Ligand code: ADP
């Protein structure tokens with residue numbers, strides 16, 4: 001039978017620290033790989049197609065959605081679509097990897113529902129909304145309009161923290177990264193060398 005790995009889903013409001021945590025885990029554990037999502041949003045300068053996202057036009061995204069190519073997809077912000085392609089899961093499992101996701105709270109809920117105990121869903125929680133907004137501002141990646149969209153969504157997303165398997169408070173980064181390692185090791189029953 002072909003390999004079926006486990007799912008590690010990190011979800012949180014934008015700016016909470018998912019990307020930072022996920023990148024760290026990927027650099028620490030060879031058994032893990034990242035689910036590259038498809039999105040219609042504009043690429044940031046430091047992002048690469050096929051590494052951070054599969055960037056695509058709204059037309060291509062819609063075509064693939066109608067063709068049932070997504071495991072899940074959401075309009076995370078108005079007119080900005082994000083989704084996990086089924087082919088991405090197949091690609092990573094065929095490489096023998098456990099899959100790490102960085103997706104919004106609705107997508108995370110859907111993946112958890114699909115995979116049950118084979119999925120660990122972690123909500124990354126900032127120490128406060130104010131700290132999150134400061135981090136997002138300091139990241140300097142968003143236009144004023146995009147920044148406003150993200151901040152508007154924060155409070156709603158924060159209400160979902162209890163819907164997931166674990167809450168990871170991201171205050172002191174060093175501590176958070178260690179805690180994230182323990183979560184991964186416990187769930188996959190592996191140890192970092
Ligand atoms: P997300 O992927 O959830 O939107 P990021 O990982 O991009 O969040 O983090 C948002 C910003 O906050 C980034 O500039 C990142 O370097 C910074 N950051 C993340 N975690 C911490 C932390 N514990 N303390 C201070 N800054 C942090």
Ligand code: 5GP
Pocket residue numbers: 011012013014018037038041072073074076082083084102103104105106107108
């Ligand atoms: P960003 O534009 O900051 O990269 O991501 C915005 C939001 O979209 C984040 O909450 C991120 O987790 C979420 N997201 C990224 N990829 C996916 C995906 O494939 N599916 C869903 N549902 N959300 C995603």
